[in-house]
Amino acid sequence: xxxxxxxxxxxxxxxxxxxxxxxxxxxxxxxxxxxxxxxxxxxxxxxxxxxxxxxxxxxxxxxxxxxxxxxxxxxxxxxxxxxxxxxxxxxxxxxxxxxxxxxxxxxxxxxxxxxxxxxxxxxxxxxxxxxxxxxxxxxxxxxxxxxxxxxxxxxxxxxxxxxxxxxxxxxxxxxxxxxxxxxxxxxxxxxxxxxxxxxxxxxxxxxxxxxxxxxxxxxxxxxxxxxxxxxxxxxxxxxxxxxxxxxxxxxxxxxxxxxxxxxxxxxxxxxxxxxxxxxxxxxxxxxxxxxxxxxxxxxxxxxxxxxxxxxxxxxxxxxxxxxxxxxxxxxxxxxxxxxxxxxxxxxxxxxxxxxxxxxxxxxxxxxxxxxxxxxxxxxxxxxxxxxxxxxxxxxxxxxxxxxxxxxx
Ligand SMILES: Cc1cc2nc3c(=O)[nH]c(=O)nc-3n(C[C@H](O)[C@H](O)[C@H](O)COP(=O)(O)OP(=O)(O)OC[C@H]3O[C@@H](n4cnc5c(N)ncnc54)[C@H](O)[C@@H]3O)c2cc1C
Numbered sequence: 269x270x271x272x273x274x275x276x277x278x279x280x281x282x283x284x285x286x287x288x289x290x291x292x293x294x295x296x297x298x299x300x301x302x303x304x305x306x307x308x309x310x311x312x313x314x315x316x317x318x319x320x321x322x323x324x325x326x327x328x329x330x331x332x333x334x335x336x337x338x339x340x341x342x343x344x345x346x347x348x349x350x351x352x353x354x355x356x357x358x359x360x361x362x363x364x365x366x367x368x369x370x371x372x373x374x375x376x377x378x379x380x381x382x383x384x385x386x387x388x389x390x391x392x393x394x395x396x397x398x399x400x401x402x403x404x405x406x407x408x409x410x411x412x413x414x415x416x417x418x419x420x421x422x423x424x425x426x427x428x429x430x431x432x433x434x435x436x437x438x439x440x441x442x443x444x445x446x447x448x449x450x451x452x453x454x455x456x457x458x459x460x461x462x463x464x465x466x467x468x469x470x471x472x473x474x475x476x477x478x479x480x481x482x483x484x485x486x487x488x489x490x491x492x493x494x495x496x497x498x499x500x501x502x503x504x505x506x507x508x509x510x511x512x513x514x515x516x517x518x519x520x521x522x523x524x525x526x527x528x529x530x531x532x533x534x535x536x537x538x539x540x541x542x543x544x545x546x547x548x549x550x551x552x553x554x555x556x557x558x559x560x561x562x563x564x565x566x567x568x569x570x571x572x573x574x575x576x577x578x579x580x581x582x583x584x585x586x587x588x589x590x591x592x593x594x595x596x597x598x599x600x601x602x603x604x605x606x607x608x609x610x611x612x613x614x615x616x617x618x619x620x621x622x623x624x625x626x627x628x629x630x631x632x633x634x635x636x637x638x639x640x641x642x643x644x645x646x647x648x649x650x651x652x653x654x655x656x657x658x659x660x661x662x663x664x665x666x667x668x669x670x671x672x673x674x675x676x
Pocket of ligand 1: 407414415441657
């Protein structure tokens with residue numbers, strides 16, 4: 269396995285790190301100040317500082333770095349992009365500044381790989397340009413959505429139209445003032461084999477019958493201006509050319525969508541862990557209690573050492589998963605992808621959890637990003653599929669591999 273940075277990655281890393289230091293970090297406070305703090309998504313506005321950052325990042329060539337297809341993005345492999353995603357993980361506002369934020373990244377990947385020419389022209393182009401935002405509507409309030417075959421909302425063919433009905437929730441990004449469409453996962457043929465029952469359909473948000481019912485709070489925060497919406501779809505009629513790839517091919521698309529996206533999320537989580545650790549170290553070295561710097565008290569030095577080891581392990585495992593996807597495809601990397609999904613957000617959560625008490629009361633305030641980092645990491649342990657589901661996948665694959673080895 270070769271995880272060495274290519275010349276291109278090294279050059280991009282240097283430029284990205286400079287941009288993060290000179291442009292993104294100083295903009296964080298202004299970004300927060302521009303948010304209204306309301307739970308009502310109808311009054312949310314895109315902070316002007318974000319549009320300014322996007323324009324600068326685009327001019328600097330730090331744009332759509334996640335896309336391996338050179339025609340549309342940077343043309344980097346997963347191993348090459350991973351260190352860049354890690355750098356972006358140091359700031360909550362960075363991914364959008366570089367047009368590398370979820371769920372738009374996953375939706376762009378879907379449209380690049382499976383979209384028709386007219387779908388690309390109408391939806392992919394403005395997404396690539398950062399002019400619009402999008403959402404992904406799979407999870408439903410009425411069914412256990414960690415098992416995606418449970419999805420009950422329907423996408424039914426009627427003549428030359430497809431009709432959407434049902435209720436989705438946790439649709440991230442749907443409250444964004446620039447959000448224009450969602451990719452809707454719906455049941456098309458209940459009699460087909462489990463993984464051929466569902467379709468993915470592009471649904472414009474202004475289609476009659478689409479209604480955002482409310483925004484869900486996450487750890488008491490609405491994630492303005494993107495939000496996570498509960499959305500009803502009532503008798504939504506769309507031309508059949510809004511189906512992606514074909515009726516019943518939703519799971520085929522989902523497989524392709526999730527592998528690289530998980531590398532992005534995990535490397536960003538590792539970046540978040542690094543940020544928490546550096547805040548921890550800075551505070552522990554400069555604050556004194558009982559006559560000593562905090563780092564010399566109790567087991568604090570051990571905490572630093574344990575975090576360093578945990579971060580290094582998580583990064584190497586994530587790079588291994590990225591390398592496997594690049595060289596053997598997503599299917600060959602299934603166990604490693606699930607492993608990093610458990611490990612990387614857990615390390616980020618641990619790092620934030622350890623850094624909070626070192627900061628005392630300030631650690632749980634908004635004066636430092638630690639409480640937000642903690643919530644972000646805990647949420648990741650659910651949003652990309654719960655830890656328990658990933659553990660189930662790892663165990664199943666392990667037992668299968670052990671059986672194959674022993675010939676049982
Ligand atoms: C902040 C946030 C953003 C999200 N963004 C999106 C989005 O943009 N689009 C979208 O479609 N969805 C999104 N989701 C939804 C997310 O994908 C689901 O919440 C997740 O898949 C779990 O589904 P569920 O909530 O229905 O939990 P359930 O499926 O009801 O599971 C509940 C619990 O049951 C247990 N469990 C389930 N399966 C197993 C198993 N095999 N083994 C052991 N225990 C198990 C686990 O503890 C699990 O947490 C988001 C969620 C959050 C919190």
